[in-house]
Amino acid sequence: MPLLEETTLPQEHPPSVPVVIIGNGPSGICLSYLLSGYKPYLDTSTVHPNQILYRKLQETKHLPITEQNLEYLSEGLEGRSRNPVAVLFDTLLHPNADFGYEFPPVLQWRRDKQQHIPHLVLGKATPGGAWHAMEGSMLTISLGIWMELPGVNYRDLMTGKYVTSDRATPEEISFYYRNYVKLKGLQKNFVDNTYVTSVQKLCRGHEGPCGGALWEVRGYQQVQNDTHVPFSLFAENVVLATGASDSPIRLGVEGEDLPFVFHSMSDLGLAISRRKLDTNSDPVLIVGAGLSAADAVLCACNSNIRVLHVFRKTVDNPDLIFKQLPKTLYPEYHKLGNMTGNASVSLFPDYTSFPEHCVVSIQADMKCLLQGNNSLKAFRVSMVLVLIGTNPNLFFLKGQGQYLGQDPTKPISCKQNPIDIHPYTFECTKEPGLFAMGPLVGDNFVRFLKGGALGITSCLLKRLKKKGKLISNGVNNFI
Secondary structure: OOOOEOOOOOOOOOOOEEEEEEOOOHHHHHHHHHHOOEEEEEOOOOOOOOHHHHHHHHHOOOOOHHHOOHHHHHOOOOOOOOOHHHHHHHHHHOOOHHHOOOOOOOEEEEEOHHHOOOEEEEOOOOOOHHHHHOOOOOOOOOEHHHHOOOOOOHHHHHOOOOOOOOEOOHHHHHHHHHHHHHHOOOHHHEEOOEEEEEEEEEEOOOOOOOOOEEEEEEEEEEOHHHOEEEEEEEEEEEEEOOOOOOEEOOOOOEOOOOOOEEOOHHHHHHHHHOOOOOOOOOOEEEEOOOHHHHHHHHHHHHOOOOEEEEEOOOOOOOOOHHHHOOOOOOHHHHHHHHHHOOOOOOOOOOEEEEEOEEEEEEOOOOEEEEEEOOEEEEEEOOEEEEOOOEEOOOOOOHHHHHHHEOOOOOOOEOOOEOEOEOOOOOEEOOOOOEEEOHHHHOOOOHHHHHHHHHHHHHHHHHHHHHHOOOOOOOOHHHO
């Protein structure tokens, strides 16, 4: 059995692993890579286009980035993340990417096995996280090279596979992440088909404040014949890397639980592949104005299935995602932008948009009531797809983890209320020894979630070095 068997009570000095990572998507994979002793150094054969940053890097070029002052290096940098270390790591891996350039990374990676921090990565499926469940034919919003993780070039790994675009399909990205773990020899750190049900802080000793705390992580692993094997293990540090796709946001209207109402893009793909929807079906009602809703509209229209598209924003709202993307790189979203604002039935006979509308109710007879423009409209549909976003599900934490948010009075939300972290270590401000990264702290793009791995690894290396605890083994008894 790969994990410790469940115990009723923790021992006085229970065996523990330094780090447990909950989530095996790109966040967890990238962190495992850095914790495994892979260290980023300045590649002295390269020049970073930001001269101020380049001068800083040259000052301590003999040291890996993980041992440098990340606050000093991040100072003055700007990018599309609110987390300064995420911006720093992105510009080291993809210099000036936001200006359309494809400069090589200014980092080279060296492995120091003596700097390996023992850890386990717990995930519900094989490494790659939510990417395995996404619709395989759609293209990612990000370029394929922006989806890559340190040390393995995306294009090199995809050589021999038929790659259709500079952007990637979820199937290609899923393939990349699975093989990345194998290529980098990280398999021993990963425990698949594992479901965490409880994370609690335990105190060592009975006197004074909780200084020598341990985390108890409980759950079960699904093995052959769908058998659930419970486990309990102890960790000095826990990293939340669960992503944001666990709990779809609901409309909260009458009829949302009816069997023809869905909250996942994959349900549409399944209905089409099983021929439950075709050109003769009543239209599909798609609710939402983000990328998932846009992909669903395009998927349905490409299959000649009629679509009713409902969203709250006006058609000329600049915040609409299809208004923000350049036409040359994202022609399908540009086309959808034209469709949402074009009332001509002759141009787009299978698509009807309802901007500034909302769903009032969904009836068992498959009729949906919409409200907008001071009027009510009823339509018979074959399927309702509600794609208005997702929230993380931190049910295994005290109070669903709400107390960790920037506003502890509200549920954790990747956009509105991310987990409050120290900007350079990614440690939760409300809970020492608990870290968070990726969408949980507002970094929804793979480009930027890698910064969490840098910040956490840097923090843990410095702490363990201070305690004289850096070792190259110690987790084998958990695997």
